Amino acid sequence: MDNTTPSAYTEPITGQLIRFFNQFFPLNDKEQEEIIRLFSKRAIRRKGYLLQEGDICRHYFFIVSGCFKMFAVDPAGKEHNLQFSVENDWISDLQSFYEQKPSRLYIEALEPSVVLQIQHDDLLYLFINYHKFDRNFRIITEQKYMDFQNRILQNISSTAEERYVSFVKQYPGLFNRVPNTQIASYLGITPEFLSKIRKKIVADHEL
Numbered sequence: 001m002d003n004t005t006p007s008a009y010t011e012p013i014t015g016q017l018i019r020f021f022n023q024f025f026p027l028n029d030k031e032q033e034e035i036i037r038l039f040s041k042r043a044i045r046r047k048g049y050l051l052q053e054g055d056i057c058r059h060y061f062f063i064v065s066g067c068f069k070m071f072a073v074d075p076a077g078k079e080h081n082l083q084f085s086v087e088n089d090w091i092s093d094l095q096s097f098y099e100q101k102p103s104r105l106y107i108e109a110l111e112p113s114v115v116l117q118i119q120h121d122d123l124l125y126l127f128i129n130y131h132k133f134d135r136n137f138r139i140i141t142e143q144k145y146m147d148f149q150n151r152i153l154q155n156i157s158s159t160a161e162e163r164y165v166s167f168v169k170q171y172p173g174l175f176n177r178v179p180n181t182q183i184a185s186y187l188g189i190t191p192e193f194l195s196k197i198r199k200k201i202v203a204d205h206e207l
Helices: 011-022 030-040 094-097 122-131 131-157 160-170 180-189 191-206
Strands: 004-007 041-045 049-051 061-067 070-073 079-084 105-109 113-119
Touching: 011 030, 011 094, 011 160, 041 070, 061 105, 061 122, 070 094, 079 113, 113 122, 122 131, 160 191, 180 191
Parallel strands: none
Antiparallel strands: 004 041, 041 113, 049 105, 061 113, 070 079, 070 105
């Protein structure tokens, strides 16, 4: 079921996305006009989906407000969180998006949220005709790759407590917005063990 509501672009949101790009390779007037023309606003309620398993991921999403999780479901029906994304970040199943094949993942809103989305063919158009976008999105993709690489290394070489500390640094403030069960799933531990880790960290700081 599609839980989203498409609507027209608004100027304040346009500015937020342009400011994001300007951190790397600033956009000229024509490039900003293309942003306004090709990106569209999409509002989604809490527990609504941007993507579900079996669907083709047809958009790349920039988060204006709200919080999302990307997760997979194993054959036993257990969820495994792969990524959280909040304001001024991007989320998409890149394999499904670039190959235009059915996804094995879900992207779900944990809060009422607003995104700006661009279609697959429109993004390729930007890459071909405005090389600055190719460079900007290369930075975005490389950062996501490094995040996943660091997470894999942590899973094979770090303790659960070290993984939690790293999570707090990567997602400051997110533990106040996301239920313990979701964070525990991301860390690969039980909610009960997560509570023990938090209590231990608090006790250590009080010594």
